[in-house]
Amino acid sequence: MKVFITGGCGFVGEHTAAALLEAGHQVFLYDSLFNSCPETLEALRRITGERLPFEQGDIRNGERLLQTLKAFGPDVVFHFAAFKSISESFQKPLDYYDVNVSGTLTLLKAMRACGLKRLVFSSTVGVYPENAPSPCPETVAAAAPHPYGETKVMIERLLSRLGDSDPDLSSVILRFCNPAGAHPSGLLGEKARQPQGNLFPRIWQAARGELPQVEIFGGDYPTPDGTAVRDYLHIMDLAEGCVKAAEYSLGHQGTEIFNLGSGAGASVLSVLRACERAAGRCIPFRIARRRPGDRPEFIAATGKAESILGWKARRGLDEICQDAWRYESHRN
Ligand SMILES: NC(=O)c1ccc[n+]([C@@H]2O[C@H](COP(=O)([O-])OP(=O)(O)OC[C@H]3O[C@@H](n4cnc5c(N)ncnc54)[C@H](O)[C@@H]3O)[C@@H](O)[C@H]2O)c1
DSSP states (O other), rough: OOEEEEETTTTHHHHHHHHHHTTTOOEEEEEEOOTTTTHHHHHHHHHSSSSOOOOOOTTEEEEEHHHHHHHOSEEEEEEOOOOOOOHHHHHHHHHHHHIIIIHHHHHHHHHHHOOOOOEEEEEEGGGSSOOOOOOBBBOOOOOOHHHHHHHHHHHHHHHHHHHOTTTEEEEEEEEOOOOOOTTTTTOOOOOOOOOOOHHHHHHHHHHHTTTSSSEEEEOOOTTSSSSSSSOEEEEHHHHHHHHHHHHHHHHEEEEEEEEESSSOEHHHHHHHHHHHHHTOOOOEEEOOOOOTTTOOOOOOHHHHHIIOOOOOOOHHHHHHHHHHHHTTTTTO
């Protein structure tokens, strides 16, 4: 399979590229490097022994996308390029709709002009409403409580409408839970330039002494230790799920949605303790007030991905933390 990846140098893109190459597929990376860096290409070469074709470009640049897609001629397009911070999306909604929604429209037009019919799209479990059940199945209606999630809902709906208009199209929508961890080589990992609100980057910053402490938002939730419970997924499990989705799309027509999560919950405090075990040091933390809109627990129902894609997360929290720390403890 020939796979074209937008956002190919980002956290999800680089690990998915590694998993695709390991499964014997060909990969082309397209990225503006807005939130990533070219060192990813060298890391991928060291892991896979291959120098990957890469084009630095914006997904809103239709002409460049068109020429690059035409030249590579992929079987499947993975669309990962996006802005992804919930808090930032409240401050910069225009940028989020522009990159996420307009960027996707430009990509879809370029795909149509090249006759490309298969897309794997990275959505998020952030599209589920605040009162969604946990575990949450794909059948729960999307109603994102923030602009970032709304951009994903808009694209999901657009893909569904497109599928109705052209029976040959295949769109596989993957709603990711919280990916964490790193490639076991220690060469790839999360190195975002954008401001980070996510838990793991803050924990590692505190572990390296770059943050005085980790703020844990809410210690009085109705959960076993009072901190919020989330579904964390090893980034290599997620990457392998993306490979399965692409293989599935080859024989699929229409629009299909899958949650990709571990199907298990971990509290924020248990994550911090697992990080301490992996790093072999205490990580200071402070319980702060709950953040508005945060729910006590969210776990994804993953039965659909298991039964249709034949995919299930295999790695646990300790492996996530050990692999992430191997990367974090050596990065500059
Ligand atoms: N990481 C998560 O926690 C998470 C969770 C759920 C869903 N997702 C989704 O998965 C996808 C990938 O996320 P990620 O964690 O790899 O993010 P990331 O920021 O690490 O990677 C995104 C990549 O897209 C690139 N990019 C951004 N704007 C671009 C543009 N206009 N043109 C071309 N490239 C552009 C960035 O440079 C970056 O390399 C995103 O669509 C995100 O919404 C991520």
